Amino acid sequence: MEELSLHILDLAQNSIAAGADQVKLTVEEQPSNDTLTITVLDNGCGMSAAQAEQAADPFFTTRHTRSIGLGLPLFKMAAELTGGSFSLHSAKGKGTQIRGVFRLSSIDRMPLGDLNGTLLLLIQCNPSTDFIYTRICGNRNFELDTRRIRRILGEVPINRPEITVFLRKYLKEGDLELKGGVYLDESGRACSNQRQGEK
């Protein structure tokens, strides 16, 4: 995988496979600390202490279609390669939190890539799961909470194409606000301290 947003997609898929109906995704860039922190927190089935111990080992998986799981080991490796860290906290029956801290300036850090595409896909494909997405850059933040969207929509399904198109624009405008009027570059790498357009 060549984009962090694909790792996020993969982690969220784990949460959904674990039966979570609520997944919190947080992506925080703090240039002053040189960190990019990705956190996925779910209320799925969780793991026992023994399972959690092994989860980042490539030869551990509870799936049956393939004998090895790669999602967690690859994410852990990607974080550690930048001089960052990985952590996993899980409680059986309660949920799981996965976190990767990346060194923002490391040449080994993959670009974030298409975060919005990841989020839209998750919402589109999992209409009964709630996603609480928080994007933080320095002292600015943006949130998309599907519980709020769903309250407005009532009986209209959140994965109707018209709604997806709305969410796409909404997210894009969120990016703009986050950057203080500066769009991200294609790779998603450009999270800067830019303060143009700030009042």
Added chain:
Amino acid sequence: MSLEELAQIRDKVRSKMNIREADPNNIRVLVGMATCGIAAGARPVLNTLVEEIQKRSLQNITVTQTGCIGICQYEPIVEVLEPGKEKVTYVNMTPEKAVRVVSDHLVNGNVVDAFTIGAAE
């Protein structure tokens, strides 16, 4: 784009919805989305399908994901399920191919044979 605009969109969708729910010809489009599929580029394929379907205002089609279909070497995979017809499996999909599948297959009912698993084998 504000959440007030969302309420307006909701009302528009609501007025169209009854027609759709009553339609017995609902087509389901499934995109394989396990780790292997994601790595092979399933995300842009799925997002392109949704966009094209919206652009053409196709009302009787739902797009969702499935897990690993077990033939990872052919990912990204798209399956089209139409009531009363045999399942069509498209393999090695790209956003460009997805546009073709929408315009030829979903709009006009012509399966794009060249992209199917039969052609790949």
